[in-house]
Amino acid sequence: MKAITKTLLAASISGLFSMSAMAADFNLKIQSSDPSGDLNFKVQQRWADRVETMSDGQINIDLLPVGSVVKHTETLGAIKMGILDGHVTATGYFSGKDPAFGLIGNMVGAWSDTTQLLQYMNYGGGNELMTELYAPYGVQFVGASTTGVESFISKKPIDGVADLKGLKLRAPEGLVQQVFAAAGATPVNLPGSEVFTGLSKGVIDAADYTVFSTNQKAGMNDIAPHPVQPGFHSLPLIDISIAQKKWDKMPEDLQTILKTSVRDFSYDMTTQLKMADMAAVKEAKANPEITIHDWSDEERKKFREIAKTQWKVFAERSPNAQKVYDSVTEFLETNGLL
Numbered sequence: 001m002k003a004i005t006k007t008l009l010a011a012s013i014s015g016l017f018s019m020s021a022m023a024a025d026f027n028l029k030i031q032s033s034d035p036s037g038d039l040n041f042k043v044q045q046r047w048a049d050r051v052e053t054m055s056d057g058q059i060n061i062d063l064l065p066v067g068s069v070v071k072h073t074e075t076l077g078a079i080k081m082g083i084l085d086g087h088v089t090a091t092g093y094f095s096g097k098d099p100a101f102g103l104i105g106n107m108v109g110a111w112s113d114t115t116q117l118l119q120y121m122n123y124g125g126g127n128e129l130m131t132e133l134y135a136p137y138g139v140q141f142v143g144a145s146t147t148g149v150e151s152f153i154s155k156k157p158i159d160g161v162a163d164l165k166g167l168k169l170r171a172p173e174g175l176v177q178q179v180f181a182a183a184g185a186t187p188v189n190l191p192g193s194e195v196f197t198g199l200s201k202g203v204i205d206a207a208d209y210t211v212f213s214t215n216q217k218a219g220m221n222d223i224a225p226h227p228v229q230p231g232f233h234s235l236p237l238i239d240i241s242i243a244q245k246k247w248d249k250m251p252e253d254l255q256t257i258l259k260t261s262v263r264d265f266s267y268d269m270t271t272q273l274k275m276a277d278m279a280a281v282k283e284a285k286a287n288p289e290i291t292i293h294d295w296s297d298e299e300r301k302k303f304r305e306i307a308k309t310q311w312k313v314f315a316e317r318s319p320n321a322q323k324v325y326d327s328v329t330e331f332l333e334t335n336g337l338l
Contacts, residue, residue, distance in 0.1 A: 026055075026058055026059045026060065026246070026249075026250065026254065027060045027062070027085075028059065028060070028061045028062065028085040028086055028242060028246065029062045029064065029069075029084055029085045029086075030048070030061055030062065030063050030064065030084065030085060030086040030087060030088060030240075030242070031063075031064045031065075031066070031068055031069055031070070031075050031078075031084050031086075031087050031088075031089075032044055032063060032064065032065055032066055032087070032088045032089065033066050033072040033075075033087070033088065033089035033090055033093065034065065034066055034088075035065050035066055036065040038214065039213070039214070039272065039273065039276060040147065040214075040269070040273075041063075041065060043265070043268055043269050043272055044063055044088050044265075044269075045063055046268070047261060047262075047264075047265040047268070048061035048063045050261060050264070051257065051258065051261050054257050054260075054261060055254055055257050058254060059250075059254060059257070059258070063088070069083060069084055070083065070084070072089060072090075072093055073093045073094070073096070075087040075089055075093075076094050076097065076134075076137055076139060077137075079137070079138070079139050079241070079242070079243050080137045080138045080139065080243075082243070082245075084243075085242055085243050085246050086142075086240070086241055086242035086243060086246070087239075087240075087241060088238065088239075088240050089238065089239065090105060090106070090236045090237065090238055091104060091105035091130070091236075091237045091238070091239045092105025092106040092172065092174065092175075092236060092237070093105070095173070095174040095175070096173075097137075098133070098318055098320050098321070099174070099175075099314060099317035099318045099320075099321040100133055100318055100320035100321040100323065100324045101133065102174035102175050102314070102321075103175060103311070103314055103315065103321050103324040103325060103328075104126070104129065104130065104133070104237060104324045104328070105236060105237050106172075106175065106176060106234055106235070106236045106237065107175070107311060107324075107328055108175055108176055108179045108233050108234060108307045108310070109179065109232075109233055109303060109304040109306075109307030109308070110235075110307070110311075110328060110332065111149070111235040112149065112300075113149070114146050114147075114148060114149070114235065114270040114274075116337060117144075117146050117235055117237065118144065118145075118146065118266055118270075119335075120328065120331045121144035121237070122144065122263070124327075124331040124335075125327050125331065126144065126327070126328075126331075127141065127143070127144060129323065129324065129327055130144070130239060133320060134241060135244075138243060138244045138245070139241050139242070139243065139244060140241060140242055140243070140244045140246075140247035141239060141241045142239075142240045142241055142242060142247075142258050142259060142262055143239070143240055143258075143259055143261075143262025143263065143265075143266070144237060144238070144239055144240075144262070144266065145238040145239075145240070145262065145265055145266035145269050145270070146235055146236060146237060146238055146266070146269070146270060147210070147211055147235075147236060147238065147269065147270070147273055148211045148212075148231075148235070148270060148273045148274055148277060149211075149230055149231040149232075149234070149235045150208065150209065150210055150211055150231045150233070150234040150235065150236070151209075151210070151211060151212035151215055151227050151228065151229045151230075151231050151277075152206065152207075152208065152227060152228035152229075152231055152232070152233065153195070153199070153206055153207045153209055153215055153220050153221070153224040153227055154167075154205065154206035154207075154224055154226045154227065154228065154293075155199060155205050155206065155223070155224045155225070155226065156205055156206065156226060157226045157291070157293065158206065158226060158228055158293060159293055159295065159299070160295060160296070160299035160302070161183055161184070161299055161302045161303050161306070162184075164180065164183045164184050164185045165184035165185070166184065166185070166186060167184075167185045167186065167205050167206055168185075168186050168188055168203070168204045168205045168206070169185045169186060169187055169188060169204060169205065169206045169207065169208065170187075170188050170189075170190040170195055170198060170204045170206070170207040170208065170209070171185075171187045171188075171207075171208045172208070173189060174314075175310065175311075175314050176208055176233075176234065178310050178313070178314060179233070179306060179307045179310045180208070182306050182309065182310050183303060183306050185206075188203065188204050190203070190204060190207075192209060192210075195207045195209050195220070196218065196219070196220060196223070199220070199223050199224050200223055206224065207220075207224070208233065208234055211231075211273055211276075211277055212227065212229050212231075212277045212280050212281060212284075213273065213276035213277045213279070213280035215227065215280075216280035216283060216284055217280070221284055221287075221290050222289070222290070225289050225290045225291060226290075226291055226293060227284070227290070227292055227293070228292075228293045228294070228295060229277075229281060229292050229293075229294065230294065232295050232299075232300050232303055233303065233307075238266075238269070240262050240265070242258075311325055311329070312325065
């Protein structure tokens with residue numbers, strides 16, 4: 001009897017250690033590209049909490065604000081080295097590693113609505129392409145989201161392409177700068193954290209930054225009272241990805257939970273930001289010091305034609321960038337959006 005009891009006890013202890021080891025495999029340290037106070041980060045935290053609930057505690061996500069472990073541009077490498085287990089970030093930040101990331105991460109002027117980008121990613125080949133692009137880095141692409149078509153902050157009235165000429169404009173490196181330069185603006189390299197100061201001190205006249213509600217909350221529209229809304233240029237791809245080694249250890253049901261959760265997350269993120277933007281626009285319109293500029297269809301088309309020429313130029317920078325260009329333009333053309 002004692003021998004049987006010892007055997008059962010040993011088996012129980014072994015099982016507990018086995019379960020503990022499995023649970024440890026699914027503790028994921030994931031860094032966001034957003035600060036903890038932003039609505040974006042709050043939506044991401046709710047996603048992390050839902051994943052834990054949906055997986056019955058088998059997946060635990062420790063979501064960290066931007067810069068907690070590495071710079072926002074370094075998370076891809078940090079995942080490969082095992083410093084992080086994943087990220088929730090704007091794919092375009094990695095354009096320095098391959099121009100393809102800059103092109104798929106923010107194909108300036110391509111998308112006029114969040115649903116268009118998400119349809120391309122989920123049903124038009126985008127997810128498969130991202131999986132291929134991330135594979136050499138030991139990173140598994142889980143799923144896509146976005147924010148909203150970004151507003152445009154400006155201290156000067158801008159009602160069309162002609163008003164961009166000579167404009168000192170903060171824009172991220174890569175395709176965004178390239179397109180605005182082709183449109184006649186003077187792009188300036190400036191971190192997002194320095195946009196407010198740059199506008200205040202006259203270092204820049206305008207900025208490609210983020211969605212209207214975030215700009216309004218940060219007081220951007222008070223110092224740059226001529227925002228363009230709805231935006232006409234930028235819709236970033238946000239990706240949720242984890243280390244391939246972590247992914248491969250997960251059973252199929254947990255992988256499915258993660259993939260499904262990102263679909264839910266993308267709807268949550270885009271819907272909440274759209275609602276926040278609507279409220280912020282209403283608030284801004286009540287301020288007589290702020291004038292919102294809504295570009296005409298004709299001016300939006302002019303800008304897009306300029307952007308399209310630069311897509312082709314940017315695509316020539318790497319074989320992967322050409323793949324992105326071919327994939328996105330085929331989708332746009334097939335769906336009557338080109």
